[in-house]
Amino acid sequence: xxxxxxxxxxxxxxxxxxxxxxxxxxxxxxxxxxxxxxxxxxxxxxxxxxxxxxxxxxxxxxxxxxxxxxxxxxxxxxxxxxxxxxxxxxxxxxxxxxxxxxxxxxxxxxxxxxxxxxxxxxxxxxxxxxxxxxxxxxxxxxxxxxxxxxxxxxxxxxxxxxxxxxxxxxxxxxxxxxxxxxxxxxxxxxxxxxxxxxxxxxxxxxxxxxxxxxxxxxxxxxxxxxxxxxxxxxxxxxxxxxxxxxxxxxxxxxxxxxxxxxxxxxxxxxxxxxxxxxxxxxxxxxxxxxxxxxxxxxxxxxxxxxxxxxxxxxxxxxxxxxxx
Amino acid sequence: xxxxxxxxxxxxxxxxxxxxxxxxxxxxxxxxxxxxxxxxxxxxxxxxxxxxxxxxxxxxxxxxxxxxxxxxxxxxxxxxxxxxxxxxxxxxx
Amino acid sequence: xxxxxxxxxxxxxxxxxxxxxxxxxxxxxxxxxxxxxxxxxxxxxxxxxxxxxxxxxxxxxxxxxxxxxxxxxxxxxxxxxxxxxxxxxxxxxxxxxxxxxxxxxxx
Numbered sequence: 001x002x003x004x005x006x007x008x009x010x011x012x013x014x015x016x017x018x019x020x021x022x023x024x025x026x027x028x029x030x031x032x033x034x035x036x037x038x039x040x041x042x043x044x045x046x047x048x049x050x051x052x053x054x055x056x057x058x059x060x061x062x063x064x065x066x067x068x069x070x071x072x073x074x075x076x077x078x079x080x081x082x083x084x085x086x087x088x089x090x091x092x093x094x095x096x097x098x099x100x101x102x103x104x105x106x107x108x109x110x111x112x113x114x115x116x117x118x119x120x121x122x123x124x125x126x127x128x129x130x131x132x133x134x135x136x137x138x139x140x141x142x143x144x145x146x147x148x149x150x151x152x153x154x155x156x157x158x159x160x161x162x163x164x165x166x167x168x169x170x171x172x173x174x175x176x177x178x179x180x181x182x183x184x185x186x187x188x189x190x191x192x193x194x195x196x197x198x199x200x201x202x203x204x205x206x207x208x209x210x211x212x213x214x215x216x217x218x219x220x221x222x223x224x225x226x227x228x229x230x231x232x233x234x235x236x237x238x239x240x241x242x243x244x245x246x247x248x249x250x251x252x253x254x255x256x257x258x259x260x261x262x263x264x265x266x267x268x269x270x271x272x273x274x275x276x277x278x279x280x281x282x283x284x285x286x287x288x289x290x291x292x293x294x295x296x297x298x299x300x301x302x303x304x305x306x307x308x309x310x311x312x313x314x315x316x317x318x319x320x321x322x323x324x
Numbered sequence: 325x326x327x328x329x330x331x332x333x334x335x336x337x338x339x340x341x342x343x344x345x346x347x348x349x350x351x352x353x354x355x356x357x358x359x360x361x362x363x364x365x366x367x368x369x370x371x372x373x374x375x376x377x378x379x380x381x382x383x384x385x386x387x388x389x390x391x392x393x394x395x396x397x398x399x400x401x402x403x404x405x406x407x408x409x410x411x412x413x414x415x416x417x
Numbered sequence: 418x419x420x421x422x423x424x425x426x427x428x429x430x431x432x433x434x435x436x437x438x439x440x441x442x443x444x445x446x447x448x449x450x451x452x453x454x455x456x457x458x459x460x461x462x463x464x465x466x467x468x469x470x471x472x473x474x475x476x477x478x479x480x481x482x483x484x485x486x487x488x489x490x491x492x493x494x495x496x497x498x499x500x501x502x503x504x505x506x507x508x509x510x511x512x513x514x515x516x517x518x519x520x521x522x523x524x
Binding site for chain 2: 493
């Protein structure tokens with residue numbers, strides 16, 4: 001039964017991918033790409049990877065569609081027809097794909113329990129994670145404790161990406177012109193009331209996801225994205241001025257730096273207390289309490305950086321207009 | 325057994341929605357199909373969680389029921405006026 | 418005895434919900450116009466979701482899973498009709514599909 005569902009969902013994925021490529025209207029491509037991300041999230045669920053599905057649903061099907069739409073506002077809506085023949089790119093793609101498939105023939109079978117990757121660290125994580133780290137969600141314990149150094153690199157990458165986009169966008173900033181004849185969504189009572197009810201719920205759900213990552217799917221990355229989504233909903237329906245006054249660019253920059261500094265700071269504190277870098281055992285008298293505190297603080301750092309980076313990206317996109 | 329029938333019915337409905345998203349002659353048909361596809365996936369995740377005896381998936385369904393709304397509103401906003409955010413009026417505060 | 422009654426009523430609700438979702442798919446494909454397709458989508462968002470979620474919650478008893486299912490239902494009931502309303506209102510204002518006033522932006 002699960003295999004049949006896997007095959008059907010993958011078939012849907014192929015159909016949507018072909019439809020995305022063949023579209024000329026780029027709005028339609030964005031919408032179909034949202035459906036594609038949603039199907040990927042469903043496939044991850046059926047492959048039992050719940051945290052990845054969570055992140056894919058939050059980022060791929062939600063935020064990245066809005067980001068691509070913001071970029072489309074700066075470029076044109078329809079794709080120009082291509083003027084070169086497709087034979088050479090097709091040959092390159094086919095040769096590369098064939099080489100990759102040939103490379104996988106030597107790999108062990110999918111989900112083979114005798115494969116080398118399943119015999120070294122994976123059994124140790126699965127068997128000892130609850131005694132050494134003390135939380136039921138093994139994904140969070142691997143992400144934040146066993147492989148905490150990699151996650152620190154990821155946080156720094158998110159911060160750097162935000163900095164790079166801000167550098168690029170600051171060179172095309174124009175003065176804000178009057179947006180006349182804009183149908184203000186605020187004057188629809190339905191949208192206003194629904195938004196007033198939903199925005200606190202979305203922010204509360206983001207807090208739940210942030211702190212529930214120890215016991216179920218969740219964690220800092222997903223929580224940061226949901227926070228940003230709640231504020232974007234506010235800016236879309238009620239108005240962007242309050243958001244700009246609350247989250248000034250300087251404040252957002254300081255926030256994203258704070259998240260990274262919090263993460264690295266935990267590592268430095270563990271160094272000063274006598275352990276290795278990011279070894280949470282030394283943070284408290286009891287090993288498990290130290291692990292809990294360490295994971296709590298680093299997930300907080302991740303959530304803060306992701307929220308601040310997403311919000312600063314969106315706010316800087318909103319100040320740019322297409323040159324007429 | 326009945327859960328499997330419900331899952332299959334939801335998959336068939338998703339296939340028909342995809343067909344409408346690919347065929348639909350206007351952009352509004354596609355936005356409608358994307359919105360309805362989101363609802364079907366939320367229901368499918370709930371049924372699938374019960375099929376495999378793991379109700380952890382409900383968090384993802386809860387998340388997507390909220391995010392789908394934001395994405396649809398953003399697309400409609402863009403289509404209508406070309407920008408994403410509005411300035412709040414002073415007199416309506 | 419009581420458990421059997423709950424199980425069978427849950428099965429009935431799930432079967433009705435799956436029938437409605439098939440109706441929704443058929444309606445989405447066969448209706449001739451965009452505005453009539455929003456009616457088909459409206460059925461799926463409200464009644465089909467309610468039937469399936471009630472059916473699932475009867476099978477799981479009184480615990481956190483049922484609360485989450487009802488939260489999903491409430492959020493679906495809040496957001497899907499609002500999206501349909503905004504979509505239809507935007508399409509109407511841009512003049513799509515109204516006789517003697519066709520819009521070029523939607524093609």
